[in-house]
Amino acid sequence: MAAPLEDVTVVTVESYMATPSASAILADLGANVVKVEPLTGDPNRGMTRKPKVDGPLRDVDCQFDVDNRGKRSITVAIDTEAGQRVLHQLVAHAQVFMCNLLIERQRRFSLDPDSLFAHNPALVHATLTGYGTTGPDAWRPGYDVTAFFGRSGLYDASREGDNGIVPMARPAQGDHTAGLSLLGAILAALRLAERSGEGQVVETSLFETAIWTQATDFGTTVIDGAPVRRRSRHHQLTPMANRYPCRDGKWVVFNMLDPDAWPRLCRAIDRAAWIDDERYQTPIDRYHCMPELVDGVDEALSVRSRDEWGEIFDELGIIWGPVLTLDEVSRDAQAHAIGMFPEIEHPELGSYRTVNSPFRFKTADVGPKGPAPELAEDTKAVLNQVGFGDAEIDALIDQGIVTTR
Secondary structure: OOOOOOOOEEEEEOOOOHHHHHHHHHHHOOOEEEEEEOOOOOOOOOOOOOOOOOOHHHHOOHHHHHOOOOOEEEEEOOOOHHHHHHHHHHHHOOOEEEEOOOHHHHHHOOOOHHHHHOOOOOOEEEEEEOOOOOOOOOOOOOOHHHHHHHHOOHHHHOOOOOOOOOOOOOOOHHHHHHHHHHHHHHHHHHHHHHHHOOOEEEEEEHHHHHHHHOHHHHHHHHHHOOOOOOOOHHHOOOOOOOEEEOOOOOEEEEOOOOOOHHHHHHHHOOOHHHHOOHHHOOHHHHHHOHHHHHHHHHHHHOOOOHHHHHHHHHHOOOOEEEOOOHHHHHOOHHHHHOOOOOEEEEOOOEEEEOOOOOOOOOOOOOOOOOOOOOOOOOHHHHHHHOOOOHHHHHHHHHOOOEEOO
16 A cells, blocks of 8 residues: 655654654655754653563663654754755755754754755745744743643643642643644645645644644633633532542543433432432532532442443443553553554564554555664665765765764
C-alpha cells in the first residue's frame, strides 16, 4: 500500500516534544523527515524514562523514540554561515520546513520564511512556539506546563473547587496536542502550495491550542467575561455525570445527561428507594442534594470492585467508563483492537511496542516506519542526496559544521 506523503520531504529544526511529535506523524504518513540537530543533539535525547525490563530494551530511550521514530538525523551547526548554507540546500529539495524556534532566532539563523522562500518559493514554512510569533509575549519561551496548561486557564479550571490545588499534567500532553494542530496546518498548507505553486506560512502555539481545547468554556467566557466555576466532586450538576471510587480503590466515571437515566442508575447501584424519595424527584432537587447523593453513591459502590460493577453497568445500559491506570491501558483490549500499540523493529534491539498516531487508514500504509535515528546517523546519505559530494562533506566535517555517526 502507498503512504499518503511518500513523495514529501520535510526538513525540521526541532527539540523536545511538541514539534517532534508533529514530524513523527508526518513520518508515519510516509514523509521523508530529516531531523536537523545541533552537533550535541536534541537536548531531549537521553533525558526520558527508560523501561523497567530486563535485556537490551531496558536502554531504549522510549519517550524520545515515540516522537522521533521513522526520521533521519543530520547534525548541522546552524549558527555558522556554512551551516546555514547546508540547511538552505536541504530546504531547496524539500516541500516542508518546520521548527520550534522563536522568530528572532529564525531570523538570526536565516530560517525565517523570507530567507527560505529565496531558496524554495513553493515551500511550506511551519512554526510552533509557546505563545505565537506576534504580540507582547512572542519573545517568551514556553513549555506545555507554562503556556498550554498554565497561561491558558486549563490548570485553574481543572482545580477541585475554589481551594483545590493546581493539578500537574503528565509529560508532554500539551506538546502532543499542539503537535496535532501543527500537523493539520501543514497538511492544509501543502494542499494550497501544490495547487498554487506559492509558498505558505503557517503556525500554531501551545497557548492557542490549549484555548481551543477549552472552546466549550471560552465560547461563553469571551462574551460574559465571568470566571468558570470550579466545581468539586460534591458540587457537580448531577450525580449521573461524576466519578466515584469502588471497593478496590479504583474509580468509575458516569456520563448520563438524560433525566430518565436517574432511575436506571438507582437500580444499578442497589438504591431503588431513591427513585421515589421526594428529595430527589427532579434534576433541580438532585442538584441541591449533591453532597449527600455523592456520599450515597460512594457508599453504594463500596461493596464491589470496579470491574464487578462494570459488568452490572454494561448489562443495565449505564453509560460509564473505568478510570484506568496507564499500565492497564497498555493492556486494554480495545486499545489493541484499534492498533494503538504497534511494534517497531529495531535492527539491534529487536522488536518493541510504541504508540500509534491517533487515526487509521483502510487502504494506506500509515504507521511507525522504524525507530528514532541515532544522532547524525544519516548525515552523509542526506547530504549526498541533495548534491554534496564526499569531498565536500569531509570538508564540512573537518570544519566542525556537520558530524557523522
